[in-house]
Amino acid sequence: RHAMDLMIGAYLGRGASVDDPRVSPIHGDVAHFPPTHLVCGTWDPLLGESVAFHQKLEVGGRRAVLEQYAEMPHAFMQMPVPEADTAMASACAFLRAVLA
Numbered sequence: 001r002h003a004m005d006l007m008i009g010a011y012l013g014r015g016a017s018v019d020d021p022r023v024s025p026i027h028g029d030v031a032h033f034p035p036t037h038l039v040c041g042t043w044d045p046l047l048g049e050s051v052a053f054h055q056k057l058e059v060g061g062r063r064a065v066l067e068q069y070a071e072m073p074h075a076f077m078q079m080p081v082p083e084a085d086t087a088m089a090s091a092c093a094f095l096r097a098v099l100a
Helices: 002-012 047-059 082-099
Strands: 036-041 064-069
Touching (some): 036 047, 064 082
């Protein structure tokens, strides 16, 4: 928990709140949210938040895809692992389809 508090403090800086939709879009109105592609590792401490956001988007009638990669940590797409290449290719394919 201490490490998460340090990360949240570093992410937010001064004066921001985790309840601000500009910080965490799950707290906002998703009525006009764009198509969304979420990529998460199953070892990511934020996996629950990503799953909840995906559900909120779907309930709100928004196009949303959630991909989970087994045993991958937070920010695994920045690591030299095969799953990162797969996730990047999937994200690019999603963008190509949305922007076509």
